[in-house]
Amino acid sequence: MTETFEKVEDIEIRLLLEALYHRYHYDFRSYAMSSLRRRLRQAREQLGFATISAMQERVLHHPDMLADMLRYLTVQVSEMFRDPTYFAAMREKVIPHLRTYPSLKVWIAGCSSGEELYSFVILFREEGLEERTIFYATDINPNALAHAEAGIYDIERIKLFTENHRESGGKGSLSDYYSTGYRRCIFDKSLRRNVVFSDHSLVTDQVFGEMQLVSCRNVMIYFDRELQDRAVGLFRDALPRHGFLGLGSKETLRFSAHAENFREFVREEKIYQRIGS
Amino acid sequence: MSDQAKGAVIIGASAGALEALTVILASLPPRYPFPIFVIVHLPPKKRSVLAEIFGRKCQLRSIEAEDKEPVEAGVIYFAPPDYHLLLEGRGQISLSNEEEVLFSRPSIDVAFESAADAWGDKLTAIVLTGANNDGAHGLAAVVRAGGKAIVQEPSGAYAQAMPQAAIRACPQAQIMTLSDISSFLQNKSQ
Numbered sequence: 432m433t434e435t436f437e438k439v440e441d442i443e444i445r446l447l448l449e450a451l452y453h454r455y456h457y458d459f460r461s462y463a464m465s466s467l468r469r470r471l472r473q474a475r476e477q478l479g480f481a482t483i484s485a486m487q488e489r490v491l492h493h494p495d496m497l498a499d500m501l502r503y504l505t506v507q508v509s510e511m512f513r514d515p516t517y518f519a520a521m522r523e524k525v526i527p528h529l530r531t532y533p534s535l536k537v538w539i540a541g542c543s544s545g546e547e548l549y550s551f552v553i554l555f556r557e558e559g560l561e562e563r564t565i566f567y568a569t570d571i572n573p574n575a576l577a578h579a580e581a582g583i584y585d586i587e588r589i590k591l592f593t594e595n596h597r598e599s600g601g602k603g604s605l606s607d608y609y610s611t612g613y614r615r616c617i618f619d620k621s622l623r624r625n626v627v628f629s630d631h632s633l634v635t636d637q638v639f640g641e642m643q644l645v646s647c648r649n650v651m652i653y654f655d656r657e658l659q660d661r662a663v664g665l666f667r668d669a670l671p672r673h674g675f676l677g678l679g680s681k682e683t684l685r686f687s688a689h690a691e692n693f694r695e696f697v698r699e700e701k702i703y704q705r706i707g708s
Numbered sequence: 709m710s711d712q713a714k715g716a717v718i719i720g721a722s723a724g725a726l727e728a729l730t731v732i733l734a735s736l737p738p739r740y741p742f743p744i745f746v747i748v749h750l751p752p753k754k755r756s757v758l759a760e761i762f763g764r765k766c767q768l769r770s771i772e773a774e775d776k777e778p779v780e781a782g783v784i785y786f787a788p789p790d791y792h793l794l795l796e797g798r799g800q801i802s803l804s805n806e807e808e809v810l811f812s813r814p815s816i817d818v819a820f821e822s823a824a825d826a827w828g829d830k831l832t833a834i835v836l837t838g839a840n841n842d843g844a845h846g847l848a849a850v851v852r853a854g855g856k857a858i859v860q861e862p863s864g865a866y867a868q869a870m871p872q873a874a875i876r877a878c879p880q881a882q883i884m885t886l887s888d889i890s891s892f893l894q895n896k897s898q
């Protein structure tokens with residue numbers, strides 16, 4: 432009884448993902464099932480549906496429900512200078528190499544609401560590289576991208592951001608980069624001078640240029656292994672020899688089909704360097 | 709793989725975890741026939757040394773899981789701080805930084821629920837000492853999926869709240885002392 436119930440739910444999930452793909456071209460079909468299942472159960476309960484099939488019927492016929500679904504299907508947890516040691520390693524070990532290039536392109540893939548992007552722009556400004564860099568900030572969630580473009584964060588989060596920035600070896604004070612309004616911190620628009628925001632999916636879109644650095648953190652953990660290979664394949668194609676790839680602290684290329692195209696550059700921080708052709 | 713069919717053990721612990729886990733894990737024989745997943749509440753910003761500590765104390769390989777880590781029998785997998793650990797079917801571990809659940813990441817509930825989905829009646833889930841009520845919902849999910857539930861006898865626990873909450877949420881759970889749990893797991897391997 433329990434057994435059959437679980438299986439029905441998995442069938443419903445697969446059908447819902449097909450529906451989303453055919454109707455809206457959002458492709459979650461190869462995302463990691465364990466976390467997807469959990470978030471769709473949450474969606475079903477919190478949005479008040481008896482079954483996942485009922486939810487599917489609704490989202491097929493009501494495009495205005497898509498945003499609700501995306502809120503559950505994509506995980507939007509982020510932080511500025513998340514894992515300060517990652518940004519410290521970027522500053523101390525990667526930046527010296529990037530300095531040797533006259534112009535730079537940096538891709539923040541799966542930028543969510545912009546925290547990681549602003550961390551990099553601030554780091555590059557502090558290191559004197561911002562002027563020669565174009566930052567591409569991409570995501571599939573339009574609300575997250577709009578939030579990133581606005582650069583406005585709840586004032587309660589700023590203490591953590593400030594600590595992280597300091598621990599990452601930040602040179603000035605984070606408060607140099609934002610002004611405060613009513614309970615909010617508004618990041619300076621000059622930080623967006625060299626940023627291109629764009630809707631781009633690691634599942635369905637192609638590479639759009641050559642990058643010296645790609646940072647894609649805590650995005651591919653929501654993919655299954657085969658889909659991870661596709662995404663890492665994009666990064667392999669976007670990076671010339673000696674280009675850098677940074678991942679989240681518990682992500683690894685150890686199990687990747689493309690492992691031989693990269694070497695560990697800063698092992699503990701999951702910063703890789705492109706090798707070979 | 710034939711490893712996959714035999715079953716799995718998952719353990720959740722919080723305050724007092726180190727001592728309790730030592731009693732249970734240090735006595736397990738080498739080539740234990742099941743994978744063992746361990747979820748312990750840890751401060752999010754610090755590197756965890758649990759896998760190293762138990763690597764020294766145990767006869768089994770002990771590692772901190774990374775995303776899409778393959779699951780093998782006879783290996784102890786610790787959830788890393790600041791990530792939820794989920795079972796991706798019986799063959800892999802997935803990590804996630806979804807929101808905290810009951811102020812916890814890793815969450816014992818999240819891990820137990822996904823383990824129940826993956827392993828069904830082949831799963832043994834154990835709730836040990838702790839000062840909150842994480843694990844209670846997860847343990848009930850394990851039983852619903854046909855798995856076996858064990859709770860550390862609260863009066864012998866360093867912190868009683870977590871085992872007590874688990875017993876309330878999951879009356880079918882078997883209540884055992886640490887040394888009973890230890891012999892139960894050893895016998896399971898024979």
Ligand SMILES: C[S@@+](CC[C@H](N)C(=O)[O-])C[C@H]1O[C@@H](n2cnc3c(N)ncnc32)[C@H](O)[C@@H]1O
Nearest residue numbers: 505509541543570571572632633634648649650
């Ligand atoms: C947990 S957030 C990571 C935010 C940030 N990179 C960090 O580490 O703090 C994951 C992000 O990946 C995005 N995402 C999910 N699927 C994606 C895809 N196929 N292509 C690009 N971004 C995707 C989500 O919308 C979400 O904003």
